[in-house]
Amino acid sequence: MSEQWRRFIAGENTVSGVEPIILRSWQRSRERRVNYRLVKDTDILPAPLLRERCQAQESLVQAAEQVLPYIYRLLQGQNYMVILCDFEGYILKVVGDPPFLTRAQQVQLSPGANWREDVRGTNAIGTSISEGTAVKVLGWEHYVQENHFLSCWAAPVRNPQGKIVGVLDISGESGQRNSRFLEIALIGAKMIEQNLLLAELQKEAAISQRGLQLAGAMLRQGFIVIDNKGVIKEINQQGAQLLGKRREEIIGNTVGDVFDNTKSILFSHKRLDLQFEDNAGKEIDSRLIRVTSPEGRLLGSVGVLNLTRANVDPIESSCWVGNCAKSKQVLDIAARAAAVNVSVLLQGESGTGKEVIARYIHQLSDRREGPFVALNCAALPPNLIESELFGYAEGAFTGAKKGGQPGKFELADGGTIFLDEIGDMPANVQVALLRLLQEREVCRIGDHKVRKINVRVIAATHKDLEKLVKTGLFRLDLYYRLKVVTINLPPLRERIEDIYDLVPYFVSKACQNMGKPLLEVDREIYPYLLAYHWPGNVRELENIITGMVALAGGPQITVADLPPELRQNLFCSTKVEEGALLEEKTRLAIIEALQKTKGKIAPAARLLGMGRTTLYRKLKEYNLLK
Ligand SMILES: Nc1ncnc2c1ncn2[C@@H]1O[C@H](COP(=O)(O)OP(=O)(O)OP(=O)(O)O)[C@@H](O)[C@H]1O
Structure with a gap:
């Protein structure tokens, strides 16, 4: 038993030969009337409360998860334990050599116990919180007599904002001095701090990423984010649709990989503009602005993709105009159909606004952020409809594109497909379409891979489908699948x-x-x-x-x-x-x-x-x- 400790307990205020940090802590312990003989354990959390506390300090616990065993491995077999405490001194986690863990438990150096200075007097955990610094407390330096068998080294853990959120402590039997233990505790605390910083950065990145996705979904134009190496980091559905690809096929690839038929790519530290043609020969324009770091370093570009003015489909920007009783009736049924996820059949003469209503339903539905893909079955040669709808694999036929091509159904995943002039669909494609609607999965021509898809089908026809069914030109089972809701569009004269x-x-x-x-x-x-x-x-x-x-x-x-x-x-x-x-x-x-x-x-x-x-x-x- 140290002489200095006994003299201090006997009432002396300044005793020589004691580290100043320890003496300050002894004085605080005396002021707070800590019992130097024995601590009454009133502040020990029962298991459910300890669980709650660990949940509340989830980021600290997670940040320390790998660190505690790592530090323990450095000391294993020497009768030590490694402790994680929260900012209030509660022990959350321990790892250690079993014999020492048992001994430590006798003085409540175990999960749930509180080792704040005002509860247990001078100790490495509580004193490092009070002093805001790393501290070692050896043997008799502990204020409470029953803890004199301990030697402890502790370092506070700070969050990225500099606030103390916890403590990493190493404890063992007194007498086994080790001059490097304070360093090890400091390294452990630093590792936890770095994990906390990483988690915070990841969270911020996730928020920015999600924010970009939502902003993109709100735009009618294509929206693209490219990094300084030309890798596409984000593109919205509209942008992907303009390029005739799926978002997943674009994100992570470089500009050069994605934009085939690129007319000109200017990619330098001054400008980044693109003008290119899509597969159908439509010109697409991009307006990109540079994103730079505060020091002016080029980080990438962000911008919008548009069809060039001459290629803008006028229907893109149209809406249903007309307010007569018949128009109101059409809009009413369309709105009710939009609210439920069923197939819709639009019937009406040519030019009565079937596509306008199809887009209206898509916009009102909860798929509005997904793609709207239209295909006119009468505008394509019958032998091409199947590959347009379902896509094809590389080498599926002569002239097939390298890497294959997704079909309209894949492109419409998460959104709506509008099949105009469905009455002109060839018999073999009707069979494949029926299968797709039943199974909700698509397989590219010449491919084995089956892809799950989630698409609402809106079909339209100016022909009398019922008559086509009677004459055997249209499958009855497909007809019933498509006409869950039928909307008849009145001609303009009505x-x-x-x-x-x-x-x-x-x-x-x-x-x-x-x-x-x-x-x-x-x-x-x-x-x-x-x-x-x-x-x-x-x-x-x-x-x-x-x-x-x-x-x-x-x-x-x-x-x-x-x-x-x-x-x-x-x-x-x-x-x-x-x-x-x-x-x-x-x-x-x-x-x-x-x-x-x-x-x-x-x-x-x-x-x-x-x-x-x-x-x-x-x-x-x-x-x-x-
Ligand atoms: N109620 C409406 N309000 C505004 N524009 C309309 C309306 N109905 C039709 N249109 C316009 O008329 C044109 C033809 O419409 P749409 O293509 O939707 O008709 P459709 O029935 O699908 O024709 P088709 O059967 O020939 O494909 C489009 O330019 C569209 O903008």
């Missing part, structure tokens, strides 16, 4: 009132595409448009309006701009149509008069040459009264 919405929409769309200022629409053109039969439906209306906008000389499109077949049509109308036209002309005249008189009834009636009561009656009749 929702003719929508012309009042469609015309201004197409005018503004055309003006925007042609870079013209917005043209006004002379209401005189409506009777002509309403009287026409629209065999080509909405597509024909859009084409006519686009043509009128292109040729319009003034700030307004007028009857004079109408193509001859529409102007003639008004004069060739039947008696019934004439009556309807007269009504429409009256309605337009009333609207115009009210516009001129700023809604005042009496002057409008005067302008129109009718009595006020007649004007009121007409307003009611035409539903113009607000």
Whole structure:
């Protein structure tokens, strides 16, 4: 028993020959009235509370998981133990030589016990927390007598922000001095700190990565992130779709590997721009900006991919326009179909907006962040449909691309596939499609690998599929699989009132595409448009309006701009149509008069040459009264 310790306990305040750090700790222990003979163990966590504490300090425990056994291996067989404590001095984990662990347990140097200084007086764990530094406490330097058989070395563990989050301690029987143990404890604590830093960086990287993915999913354009070695780190579904590949096939590969047919790649420390053609010969443009470190080092690039203006598919930016009762009914069924993950069959004449509705369903569904892939079965030679839909393996046939090619179903994974003109699908492909819909898996032509896919199918046809089934041209089982929900799209002539919405929409769309200022629409053109039969439906209306906008000389499109077949049509109308036209002309005249008189009834009636009561009656009749 050391003389100094006895003199201090007897009441002396300053005793020579004691390390200052130990003396300071003795004084704190005395001030806090720690019993130097024996500690009453009131602060020992029962197993469930200890488990909770370990869970709360999960990052520390995980960071130390490999370190504790590593340090122990350096000391194994010499009767030592290695201890991990949290920032409050609770022992969380121990590894050690069994005989010493048993001895240590007698003084509660075991999991759940608290070794803070104010509980157990001077000890390596508690004193290193109080002093915020590595410390060794040997034999009699322990304030509590029953701990004099111990020699301990401890170093605090700090988080990346510099806060003490725990302690790594090495303890053994006193007398076995080892001058290197404090260093070993310090190395152990450093290793835990580095693991904590690594975990924090990984967490931050995961947040940034996920953030990039979500930001990409919110964009309608392609979105790409490339590192300074040209490796693609991230691309969204839209970008992958533009390149005709799956995201997984792109991420991790270099720009050179992914962009075949690259027209020009400028990849230097100053610029990084790409312009290339996809397989269908569409030009794709990228607008990339450099990402640099605070010191100006090039880290990579981030940017958007777009079809060049000439290749932009106008339907991409279209939405359903029209608000008549029939339109509302279509939108209502579409919205209800979108909410459930079932196949949808769209039936309607050509140009009635089947693709518009298919996209609407996709956008409303919870697949909206996934791809929308369209394939027109009538636009491809029958022998190509199968490979387009299911893809092919390398060497599947002469001319097959190196590395093979994914099919539309693979590209649509996680999203929606729109199969237009399904009635034109060859019989052999119908069989394969049915199998795919049943098994929910796809196998590229000439390949053995089966890939699971998760795709919603929306099929469309202008043909009478039921008739095709009866004549044996379409499989009954496939027909039933596809028509879980059927939506019939009315031709434009059955929702003719929508012309009042469609015309201004197409005018503004055309003006925007042609870079013209917005043209006004002379209401005189409506009777002509309403009287026409629209065999080509909405597509024909859009084409006519686009043509009128292109040729319009003034700030307004007028009857004079109408193509001859529409102007003639008004004069060739039947008696019934004439009556309807007269009504429409009256309605337009009333609207115009009210516009001129700023809604005042009496002057409008005067302008129109009718009595006020007649004007009121007409307003009611035409539903113009607000
Ligand atoms: N309700 C609508 N609102 C806005 N645009 C529409 C509407 N219906 C059709 N269109 C436009 O008409 C054109 C034809 O539409 P879409 O391609 O969807 O028709 P479809 O029925 O799929 O035709 P097809 O059977 O010939 O493939 C597109 O340019 C589309 O933007």
